[in-house]
Amino acid sequence: MTELRVGLLGLGTIGTGVARILIEQRDLISRRLGKEVRLVAAADRDLNRDRGLDFTGVRISDDANDIVAADDIDLVVELIGGYEPARTFVSAALANGKHVVTANKALIAKHGEELFPVAADKGLQIGFEAAVGGGIPCMKALREGLAANAIESVYGILNGTCNFILTKMENEGADYADVLKEAQALGYAEADPTFDVEGIDTAQKLSILAAMAFGSKIRFEEVFTEGISRITATDIQAANELGYRIKLLGIAKPHGDNGDVDAVEMRVHPTLVPLSSQMAQVSDSYNAVQISGDYVEHTMYFGRGAGERPTASAVVADIMDIASGFPDGIAHLAPPMGFVEASRRDIATMPMADTECEYFIRLMVKDQPGVIASVTSILADHRISLEALTQKERHASHNVPIIMLTHETTEGNMQAAISRIIGLEAVEDDVLILRKESAVA
Template identity: 90%
Template sequence: MTELRVGLLGLGTIGVGVARILIEQKELISRRLGKEVRLVAAADRDLATDRGLDFSDIRLSDDANDIVTADDVDLVVELIGGYEPARSFVMTALEHGKHVVTANKALIAKHGEELFPVAAEKGLQIGFEAAVGGGIPCMKALREGLAANAIESVYGILNGTCNFILTKMENEGADYADVLKEAQALGYAEADPTFDVEGIDTAQKLSILAAMAFGSKIKFEEVFTEGISKITAADIESAHEMGYRIKLLGIAKPHGAEGEVETVEMRVHPTLVPLASQMAQVSDSYNAVQISGDFVEHTMYFGRGAGERPTASAVVADIMDIASGFPDGIAHLAPPMGFVQSSRRDKPTMPMADTECEYFIRLMVKDKPGVIASVTSILADHRISLEALIQKERHASHNVPIVMLTHETTEGNLQAAISRITGLEAVEEDDVLILRKESAVA
């Protein structure tokens, strides 16, 4: 029976999960593939810790170079995380003729465009399903199941930490700071939560999804990114009163004439989604991705976006895909980014100022006559009309929250208006919140 030999870099939570599946599900994998997938080697700086698995038949090393250059390894699984030394190890593995599977979204978002050409030139595969959405097969859907479609949009709740925080704030009427502390205590948020709560993690994942959807290059640095740290329980309540729930979404759309993608819109920010939508029902630490195509219309993928078992499941699924064509070649597999490398294009990112949305605006203003008239006059100067305006109860500071929902306008118009509004003496410049509304989510 043909055998694929696997070398594993990193025996942390996900690495142990991958090792567990390869060891405990070995017979099931063989029955599915008609060939063996065998874990032959693993590297980690800490080899003393008991991982609760029998590694007696596996060569262990504290030097990853032993794995990426080994003659008895056909495929390297990179689960170190971060940019370096992960990039160097993956590049070395490719240069030594080894397929690669990784769960490292930061690596793919920043260095994917450096790694994919090397893999293509050498006839190798890079699998990274686990990098976006954990155990949700959203990229496999884009790459294979929806391959006959011109993709019209991608929306996603791509960070379980943010979704957990927003869910708790809504259910308990709690402040952001208090829920963040709870999320840290439960292990959902890191001691430094910036990467999650300011939208960086979501932006990395969205940049990969967008490039895969539209045949463009990955441009993580060009994703417009805002986090959830300015949202209050009162904002969540106001949105609910208007028929919406606040979710941190990654949103990508193509723009062009007659089906030709000329620019790609990519943005990450807290978003108003209709209460009746499926996306609004995604709670706690779950993730969801909605992909819309010209023939298939709306499809949605939901599940755990992180954790040992879902992420390890996605990693091993990639290993099995590659194993299915080993050793005779992987020509039957879709290219890693869903388009052959030679056809992928460097497509411009749409400037955020040109995007069009409806907006939720919360201002804190002094309780005196004429303030609302001044605000609405400025909005009218910038061709922004209002769908709703609500004046909330006065705060102890004697300031009054004003909540407005606009009709569709451009981000450029909105930002120009807000710049003038915050210059008004009656408006608290540091207490302004802007949320964008998406009614197209299913």
């Protein structure tokens, strides 16, 4: 029976999960594939920790170079994370003629464009389903199930930490800082939560999804990114009263004429979505991705976006895909980014100022006559019309929260108006604008 020999870099939480599946589900995998997938070797800096697995027959090392250079390994799984030394080891594995599977979204977002051509030139495959959405097969759907469609939009709740925080803030009426501390205590958030709560993690994932959806190069650095740290319980309550829920969304849309994509819109920010939408129902640490195509219309993918078991499941699914064509039939697999490498293009990223949205605006103003008239006059000067306006109860500071929903306008118009509104003597400088997406299914 044909055998695919696997070497594993990293025996942390996800790496241990992958090893567990490869060892404990070996017979199941063989029955599904008609081939053997065998864990030959694993490398980790900590060789003394008990991982609760029987590694009999598996070569264990503290040197990753033993894996990427070994003659008895056909596929390397990189689960170290981060940029380096992961990039160095993946590059070495490809140079040595080995297929690669990774869960490393940072690596793919930053260095994918240098790795994919190398793999293509050598007839090798790079699998990275676990890099976005954990156990949700959203990229496999883009690459294969929706391949006949011109993709019209991608919306995603792609960070479980942020979704957990926003869910708790809504359910308990709690402040952001208090819920963040709870998330850290429960292990959902890191000691330094910046990567998650400021939207960077989501932006990396969105840049990969957008490139896969529209045949463009990955442009992570060009994703407009805002986090959730300025959201208050008052904002969440006000949004609910208006029929919306706040979610940190990654959003990607193509722009162009006659089916040609001339620019890609990519943005990550707290977003108002209708309470009646499926996206609004995604709570706690769950992820969801909505992909819309011209023939399939709306499709939704939901599940755990992180954790040992879901992520390890996605990693092993990639290994099995590669094993299905090994050693001679890798060409039958879809290219890693869903388009043949030679056809992928440098497509411009749409400037954020040109994007069009409806907006939620929260102002704190002094309780005095004429303030609302001054604000609405400035909005009118910038061709921004209002859908709704609500004045909340006065705070102990004697300032009054004003909540407004606007009709559609450009980001440039909105930012110009806000810069003038902040200059009004009666307006505090803590002005919040959130974007609204009514088209979310």
